[in-house]
Amino acid sequence: MKKTKANFERIKGVSVLPQGLEEAGVAELLALGAKAVKPLRRAAAFEADMACFYRLHLQCRLPFRLLREVARFPCDGRESLYSGIQEGLDWERWLHPSMSFRVDVTGTAPGLNHSHYSALQVKNAIVDRQRDIWGQRSSIDLEEPDVCLHVHLDREGGVLSLDGSGGSLHRRGYRAEMGDAPLKENLAAGLIRLSGWTGTTPLVDPLCGSGTLLIEAASLAAGHAPGMNRSFALEGWADFDDDLWREEKERACKRQEQGQFQPMIIGCEQDPSIAKQARNNAEAAGLSHLISIQTGDFRDLQLPEGPGTIVCNPPYGLRIGADQNLEALYGDLGAMVKTQASGWDFWLLSGNAGVTGALRMRASRRIPINNGGLDCRWLHYQVR
Numbered sequence: 001m002k003k004t005k006a007n008f009e010r011i012k013g014v015s016v017l018p019q020g021l022e023e024a025g026v027a028e029l030l031a032l033g034a035k036a037v038k039p040l041r042r043a044a045a046f047e048a049d050m051a052c053f054y055r056l057h058l059q060c061r062l063p064f065r066l067l068r069e070v071a072r073f074p075c076d077g078r079e080s081l082y083s084g085i086q087e088g089l090d091w092e093r094w095l096h097p098s099m100s101f102r103v104d105v106t107g108t109a110p111g112l113n114h115s116h117y118s119a120l121q122v123k124n125a126i127v128d129r130q131r132d133i134w135g136q137r138s139s140i141d142l143e144e145p146d147v148c149l150h151v152h153l154d155r156e157g158g159v160l161s162l163d164g165s166g167g168s169l170h171r172r173g174y175r176a177e178m179g180d181a182p183l184k185e186n187l188a189a190g191l192i193r194l195s196g197w198t199g200t201t202p203l204v205d206p207l208c209g210s211g212t213l214l215i216e217a218a219s220l221a222a223g224h225a226p227g228m229n230r231s232f233a234l235e236g237w238a239d240f241d242d243d244l245w246r247e248e249k250e251r252a253c254k255r256q257e258q259g260q261f262q263p264m265i266i267g268c269e270q271d272p273s274i275a276k277q278a279r280n281n282a283e284a285a286g287l288s289h290l291i292s293i294q295t296g297d298f299r300d301l302q303l304p305e306g307p308g309t310i311v312c313n314p315p316y317g318l319r320i321g322a323d324q325n326l327e328a329l330y331g332d333l334g335a336m337v338k339t340q341a342s343g344w345d346f347w348l349l350s351g352n353a354g355v356t357g358a359l360r361m362r363a364s365r366r367i368p369i370n371n372g373g374l375d376c377r378w379l380h381y382q383v384r
């Protein structure tokens with residue numbers, strides 16, 4: 001196998017995470033071989049060689065994005081941003097005008113307080129450089145760019161990074177259909193991780209919607225690599241190493257073939273069309289053999305022999321469920337858990353503290369989680 005010098009070079013990277021999953025994100029990076037990992041706000045920094053960076057793209061469950069740092073430069077305004085970007089990457093090698101690109105900017109610097117405006121400055125610096133080299137420029141593609149650039153600005157200056165995925169990593173490719181207020185796949189995977197469920201006991205979601213928690217749990221238990229069925233921007237990078245990528249894919253495949261656990265995973269959904277979506281999504285994820293979805297009211301659900309873990313994301317009454325009697329729903333959910341789930345762990349994502357009290361149960365842990373901009377709590381109840 002070809003091994004170029006670049007394969008062994010350590011790169012600096014950042015895993016961009018949902019708020020509340022920073023520690024879990026750190027553990028995931030370490031388990032997949034990343035080094036010098038440390039938590040940041042809504043992110044984790046790491047170092048990795050290229051094999052590990054590829055592995056993270058194929059196997060990480062929690063990040064939205066994985067960034068590869070390519071340059072750091074002083075930035076105290078528009079002009080230093082412009083020159084920092086022009087000198088930050090060998091554009092002649094990395095961005096031919098036939099390739100499209102997109103720029104995302106986070107943070108601020110003096111005179112650069114609006115990320116949209118800063119992104120425009122970055123774009124101008126790049127296309128001016130391209131015109132100098134080739135007399136032509138790339139087009140911008142916000143949806144499916146060939147090269148996706150990320151610039152972070154703060155008091156210490158600017159950091160230019162390449163985004164390895166292009167589109168967000170939460171898109172695994174299995175979810176053609178969605179019910180009301182679906183959880184993002186990476187957040188659902190993170191909630192399962194935080195629950196400590198390892199795949200050796202039954203797992204039940206009594207209000208499963210389009211099945212995201214169930215599918216991410218099954219994927220974890222079966223050792224599926226979430227990135228196996230999608231493409232990544234890094235496959236078009238100037239230093240992309242085809243052999244190394246294939247090696248990492250084979251490694252992920254082997255892990256999957258060995259399988260891990262075959263737990264019983266059960267969902268319940270009262271809306272027949274949403275229950276059907278959940279079944280279709282489980283099928284598309286190649287996990288329908290592990291997941292059984294029942295159509296009906298959770299009040300009629302019979303839990304399997306336990307103990308096991310119940311996870312759920314009931315309506316909060318904010319975006320959906322405003323027309324329902326949520327007090328009664330949470331009250332009946334608490335009653336079902338107390339009568340049927342003695343010895344089980346019960347985890348509930350609460351976005352409305354006002355109705356969670358109707359469970360009439362006392363949480364032993366309350367983990368703050370940001371769910372699509374909503375301040376939520378992942379609540380743990382040990383059922384006696």
Ligand SMILES: C[S@@+](CC[C@H](N)C(=O)[O-])C[C@H]1O[C@@H](n2cnc3c(N)ncnc32)[C@H](O)[C@@H]1O
Binds near residue numbers: 211296315
């Ligand atoms: C917030 S959504 C769950 C979303 C899910 N986590 C996902 O990612 O798709 C809540 C779901 O509970 C279902 N639901 C509401 N009341 C129910 C009941 N009594 N029994 C079963 N399902 C119910 C709703 O139809 C809705 O699909």
